[in-house]
Amino acid sequence: MSAAAVKLDAGAQGLQVRQVGKVFSDNGREVVAVEGVSFDVEPRQVCVLLGPSGCGKSTVLRMMAGLERPSSGSVSLNGELVRGPHRDRGMVFQGYTSFPWLKVRQNVAYGLRVNGDMLAMQEGTVDYFLDRVGLSAFADAYPHQLSGGMRQRVALARALANTPKVLLMDEPFGALDAETRWQMQELLLDVIRKERMTVVMVTHDVEEALLLGDQIVFLSRHPGRVKTILHPPFKADSEINTREDMRAHPEYAGMEKQILGMMREEGGH
Numbered sequence: 001m002s003a004a005a006v007k008l009d010a011g012a013q014g015l016q017v018r019q020v021g022k023v024f025s026d027n028g029r030e031v032v033a034v035e036g037v038s039f040d041v042e043p044r045q046v047c048v049l050l051g052p053s054g055c056g057k058s059t060v061l062r063m064m065a066g067l068e069r070p071s072s073g074s075v076s077l078n079g080e081l082v083r084g085p086h087r088d089r090g091m092v093f094q095g096y097t098s099f100p101w102l103k104v105r106q107n108v109a110y111g112l113r114v115n116g117d118m119l120a121m122q123e124g125t126v127d128y129f130l131d132r133v134g135l136s137a138f139a140d141a142y143p144h145q146l147s148g149g150m151r152q153r154v155a156l157a158r159a160l161a162n163t164p165k166v167l168l169m170d171e172p173f174g175a176l177d178a179e180t181r182w183q184m185q186e187l188l189l190d191v192i193r194k195e196r197m198t199v200v201m202v203t204h205d206v207e208e209a210l211l212l213g214d215q216i217v218f219l220s221r222h223p224g225r226v227k228t229i230l231h232p233p234f235k236a237d238s239e240i241n242t243r244e245d246m247r248a249h250p251e252y253a254g255m256e257k258q259i260l261g262m263m264r265e266e267g268g269h
């Protein structure tokens with residue numbers, strides 16, 4: 001195993017979300033986006049935030065990232081209060097966030113340069129993660145020469161190269177077509193299993209949640225509260241590597257039905 005892989009695994013930490021609430025002020029009107037949300041993310045676990053549109057998934061993730069302050073309650077990383085953004089919590093967003101004037105390799109190295117890592121370590125780390133996301137052959141390409149899925153792989157490699165203690169992803173595949181989205185989900189499944197990272201991910205795609213999550217926190221809406229917490233068995237099952245494998249599993253149909261039923265109750269589907 002390479003040094004980079006050891007670092008992600010050993011550095012993985014858990015998050016504690018305690019009675020978190022968020023009230024936004026919208027033109028003088030108070031909007032209670034989320035209320036009394038509590039859950040734990042264990043180290044090396046993938047936690048998916050799922051629920052209907054507008055239920056507060058992104059708001060909860062942004063508070064975990066330190067990009068929003070909770071109005072009540074707290075978010076902690078290994079028991080230490082989250083007070084703002086930090087490289088311990090790497091973030092991947094929906095849009096293609098590469099720098100168009102930098103080559104793929106330089107895009108992946110960008111965070112390392114900002115954080116002042118040494119050149120030698122930079123190169124090994126960048127190559128390692130380019131390989132992980134299958135982009136070694138495109139290291140010297142520019143983002144505009146890549147497909148949408150490949151650009152999102154650059155964003156993933158960049159977040160990983162910073163060896164975060166937790167990887168936070170907000171609808172990372174939301175802008176991709178269905179086929180590329182599935183390829184990316186299977187690639188991410190492979191990467192998170194090998195690297196054994198802690199991941200929190202927002203999605204409204206039920207199959208994505210079931211394939212990738214060790215834990216699914218389902219939020220109800222207006223305001224967002226934890227409706228239920230599920231523990232799908234698929235990510236931990238090394239026999240399951242594709243969507244077809246998951247669909248053939250005896251527990252899949254029942255779990256999907258349960259979640260779609262909750263989506264319907266919440267008026268999301």
Ligand SMILES: Nc1ncnc2c1ncn2[C@@H]1O[C@H](COP(=O)(O)OP(=O)(O)OP(=O)(O)O)[C@@H](O)[C@H]1O
Binds near residue numbers: 031052057
């Ligand atoms: N900066 C803001 N100012 C005012 N209201 C906000 C702000 N950010 C979010 N909200 C409101 O908070 C609620 C939750 O929004 P949020 O984006 O977290 O939901 P979501 O579940 O991620 O939605 P989607 O799945 O559609 O992306 C919504 O009612 C939204 O309008």
